[in-house]
Amino acid sequence: MKIVVQENGEKPIKMLIPTWLFANRVGANLVAKKLQEQGIHLDKKQALALVKYLNAYRKKHKDWVLVDVQSADGSCVTIKV
Numbered sequence: 001m002k003i004v005v006q007e008n009g010e011k012p013i014k015m016l017i018p019t020w021l022f023a024n025r026v027g028a029n030l031v032a033k034k035l036q037e038q039g040i041h042l043d044k045k046q047a048l049a050l051v052k053y054l055n056a057y058r059k060k061h062k063d064w065v066l067v068d069v070q071s072a073d074g075s076c077v078t079i080k081v
Contacts, residue, residue: 008074
């Protein structure tokens with residue numbers, strides 16, 4: 001995963017985070033737990049299926065942009081998986 005934060009006129013900040021840190025069985029369990037705290041029912045089996053689907057999609061689409069946000073002042077945040 002690559003996170004790029006760029007403010008208007010500044011040098012961009014780039015962070016590389018290995019995808020396996022969040023796209024695994026432990027990450028799926030953490031997501032399920034946090035969603036249940038928010039009142040969204042997602043069991044561990046469903047969360048693991050979601051992670052497997054996301055990994056397959058990521059392998060098929062190499063430059064998948066998950067988030068691309070631009071503010072009015074020219075700042076930009078991009079997350080590629």
